[in-house]
Amino acid sequence: MSDQERVLKFQIFRYNPQKQGDKPRMVTYEITEAPGMTIFIALNDIREHQDPSLQFDFVCRAGICGSCAMIVNGQPTLACRTLTSNYEDGQIKLLPLPGFELIGDLSVNTGKFMRAMSERVESWIHDAYADEVNFEKLEERMDPDVADEIYELERCVECGCCVSACATKRMRPDFLSAVGFMRLARYALDPRDKRSDEEFYEIIGDDDGVFGCMTLLGCEDYCPKDLPHQTQIAYLRRKMAFIR
């Protein structure tokens, strides 16, 4: 962290589809860097002092909730935990995350996409008896390692970085995307979910599913939570190929 003040140049994509006649454009803002400044701090500063109409989404500002993914100098990432000091020349270009409906400027509707994804992979425990569990009794036991492995996949924060980095998704709008594969793998691993491989095949056994994936692994490269995309996608493909 250097103590030298420098002026940062932010080039930001601006477009408000709600506003009649508005056109997409890039606008440049200059602000003085502060020590420990993140893109979250910088954008709020710009909004408060230069342009109150600037739209972006932050919730936790701690890299936990997945709200703030955007393209920073060409790479999808969580803006809240990106320090401006990472960019040596002080030039920072921000674009909204592609692959999602644009709300305005840097704000995109990942929520809608993720709910649809959850519905599509039926992102819940399938067990006819789950609602009849007698919760006065000891819970069903689980192997501690299995619990840990499930958590590894459940760390996904639905930020959408993997979706935006995926070439297949660009060509196939209905492609489930890595986030969906990770979710499905999470339930496939969970002994509490009673779905069979055939049932999972119904969901991902086609070209909009795991067979459309070209395993170029943009997803794994950009996942801010380091989910094991490569291993899991390979695993799902093997499992599904076996059924096909």
Added chain:
Amino acid sequence: MKVIYTDSLVIGGGLAGLRVAIASMQRGFDTIVLSLVPAKRSHSAAAQGGMQASLGACIKGDGDDEEIHFADTVKGSDWGCDQDVARMFVNTSPKAIRQLSAWGVPWSRVRRGDHEVVINGKKVTITEKDEAHGLITARDFGGTKKWRTCYTSDGAGHTMLYAMDNKAIQMGIPVHERKEAIALIHEDGVCYGAIVRDLITGKLIAYVAKATTIATGGYGRLYAISTNAVISEGIGNAIALETGIATLGNMEAVQFHPTAIVPVGILTTEGCRGDGGLLLDKDGYRFMPDYEPDKKELASRDVVSRRMTEHMRKGKGIPSRYGDHLWLDITLLGRKHIEKNLREVKEICEYFLGIDPVEEYIPVRPTQHYSMGGIRTKPTGESPTLKGLFSAGEAACWDMHGFNRLGGNSVAETVVAGMIVGEYVADYCSENSLNVSTSTIQHFMKREEKKITDLLVRDFGENPFKLKAQMQKIMMDKVGIFRNGEDLEQAVEELKVLNQRAKRIALRNRISSSNPELVEAIRVPKMIKLAQCVAYGAMLRTESRGAHAREDYLERNDRDWLKRTLTTWKDDSADLPQVTYEDLDVMKMEMPPGSRGYGVDNTVHHPDTPKREQEIEDIKKANPGADRFELQELLNPIPIPEKFKGKNERIGRGFK
């Protein structure tokens, strides 16, 4: 006018809101959830540490049960809580966690055999029992007698919220995202839903419902530096206050967490200390044992925060350009443990501080963290004054936390309150019909429309961002960890001025659709009112209790202050809220006020305390054969929905 009708309207898609929605849907009522953000991004996701439930499966939790959890919770609250509610809570929490387990939370599990752990700065070996293998495990947290905080590595809140939202999706519960409730609709003392602004189109919609539940989380962002999400601005509380009918309880009860990183205020979980981390000063000296020889770093949160502040005031802090701080040392836990059980902490240190906590100390300082105050409710979750309005979670003053909540008791509260209040919401839906007049709906709609139009046409006026920053600074400087009469009086006066100024906000960006400046302009006057409730309540309360610490009134004064603060705002043009009090009845307490066991006990006792103690002794003597359940029934008979009445099983102990 766009109107959407439903039975159960739930404002808030965090853990509490979703659980209430699930309960009313399960009982067959049409349910809609509103949220500022996608539900899974609610602030509940940020809870890292875990959830308290007395399962007693791990060896260090052996012997735990509802009684011990109850005692810890009441003590933690500094006897400010509602003991009926604390009772309902501790009895239901084990059920809540087991239900969540069935719904998919991958709780960390007990692993049989020897484990090396760090306790009191030393490595020790503990041995987990064979028969406990695979059950839900727990970690140590501040202010608890047993290891009771169940966790998923350090993503407890995240996994709980994901399981809860997934359950809601499974049940087809609609979550209307990017919607903000800005006013409640009410008529003749009954609430009928809310006026809601679509944050994308800017359109106002009336959501009309039989029962309305506010589960909008805390109001941490009244402070400039807070561990809370940027959306934790208390708007749900404010719209209840603005009815002039609903009351807010104990708004001055604000908790500061010992270990948020400096300067940004992001939290490092209490799990750091629970797992063995230490607090060190500028000399690398472990100072907590000097202040609290018994619980040390794991004293209750309010206590640790105050001790840290005292120590820094003695010049023992590490100076930095952002003021003094102390060190949190987790290096002694080792890489393996940190990378598995404290991984989010590690990520936060790497990204925001550029350090590796496996090798370096973390700069920390007490920071605003939790709002014990909120919408006052009965044990059913309903407002005692505005019928049909319910509240649950951090937004509510259901009041199991009193003046200080224990770590791990909050996410537990959200789910347990969601279950219990959810049943009462469903009861209410089945017992009441919707008979609100269209003119009432129109009245509220027009009123809110006019406020927005006024904002959009005003040419000159105040800047909402600046007003907010000024309010946050007042709260930081004058309504913080240690409080005194002089500062508080100034805060109250200065906030009055801001309140007036907030009536003349003008915008630079004058469009009605998605517009962050307009959002701010709608929220800031509401936030200032809440800040006034906090500051004024703090000024009036001339004692120290839990997180409310007065330098000019050091003692806890049960004689004069064993009561809950109730705040209303009847006249919108007034520049201060009205404050009244509700007594806590010692003669009904299962656990009469005593000492928390920190520092010197200088409590001014309530005259009823010895009476009640004697009465309890007599009841115990008269019923020598009574087991703990029968005794509780005699001392504190509580209402609890039928579904949740059963006893909880524990390993090696059955249902005893």
